[in-house]
Amino acid sequence: MRLALDEARRAAESGDVPVGAVVLDASGAVIGTGHNDRERSADPTGHAEIVAMRAAAAARGSWRLDGCTLVVTLEPCTMCAGAAVQARVDRIVYGAIDPKAGAVGSLWDVVRDRRLNHRPEVIAEVLAQECGALLVEFFAHRRVG
Numbered sequence: 001m002r003l004a005l006d007e008a009r010r011a012a013e014s015g016d017v018p019v020g021a022v023v024l025d026a027s028g029a030v031i032g033t034g035h036n037d038r039e040r041s042a043d044p045t046g047h048a049e050i051v052a053m054r055a056a057a058a059a060r061g062s063w064r065l066d067g068c069t070l071v072v073t074l075e076p077c078t079m080c081a082g083a084a085v086q087a088r089v090d091r092i093v094y095g096a097i098d099p100k101a102g103a104v105g106s107l108w109d110v111v112r113d114r115r116l117n118h119r120p121e122v123i124a125e126v127l128a129q130e131c132g133a134l135l136v137e138f139f140a141h142r143r144v145g
């Protein structure tokens with residue numbers, strides 16, 4: 001989660017909402033990192049999780065990320081939760097809860113829907129305060145500026 005937080009800070013440098021993600025393989029090695037780059041890349045799918053999972057899949061040479069853990073500073077949205085299920089990640093670890101758009105327990109629970117064959121394990125609110133503080137700070141500055 002510390003690495004994901006470093007990534008999140010990088011997002012803010014380009015004016016993007018500070019969300020960061022890393023993908024770890026079964027041995028705990030980092031195989032993908034990413035931060036929200038929607039503004040910088042003008043890509044509606046440029047969420048941290050998508051960027052990190054793309055990098056991990058490229059490193060592996062496979063769309064399948066089974067055995068992997070996705071670590072992200074903010075609760076994933078429906079798109080990213082769906083992508084994590086599609087990638088067959090074993091585990092999702094997230095920081096701050098997103099009560100407005102969260103799809104891993106808050107508004108929806110896309111990844112633990114019992115109708116799905118693949119349901120990743122979820123570990124929520126890891127360093128939640130620190131992850132959330134980055135976002136609060138970012139939006140506070142934006143309002144002033």
Ligand SMILES: [Zn+2]
Nearest residue numbers: 047077079080
């Ligand atoms: Zn997302």
